[in-house]
Amino acid sequence: MQDLTPKAPQDLTPKAPQCLGGVYLAGGIAPRILPILQQGAFLEGFRDKGRFSAWMERVPVYVVLDEDVGLKGAALAATV
Numbered sequence: 321m322q323d324l325t326p327k328a329p330q331d332l333t334p335k336a337p338q339c340l341g342g343v344y345l346a347g348g349i350a351p352r353i354l355p356i357l358q359q360g361a362f363l364e365g366f367r368d369k370g371r372f373s374a375w376m377e378r379v380p381v382y383v384v385l386d387e388d389v390g391l392k393g394a395a396l397a398a399t400v
Contacts, residue, residue: 324357324381342380346390350383357383 321344343366350357357363367376386392 321382321384321386324363324383338375338378340378340380342382344382344384346384348387351385351387354383 363381367373369376
């Protein structure tokens with residue numbers, strides 16, 4: 321898995337519970353355009369959300385590189 325999140329820490333005190341587990345980009349296209357995603361324009365657009373921009377800075381973005389993640393997830397779900 322490729323972490324696209326910049327490593328600069330942000331000092332933001334949460335005012336309410338927040339989901340910060342991250343966004344996972346999976347499928348056939350994301351790994352193929354990884355160099356484009358790493359250039360920064362994607363993250364800039366993802367995080368440019370007006371008054372929510374500071375919060376979006378804290379949301380990590382990952383690209384799933386495992387081509388079989390869907391099958392593995394289905395297999396796991398079938399065993400539960």
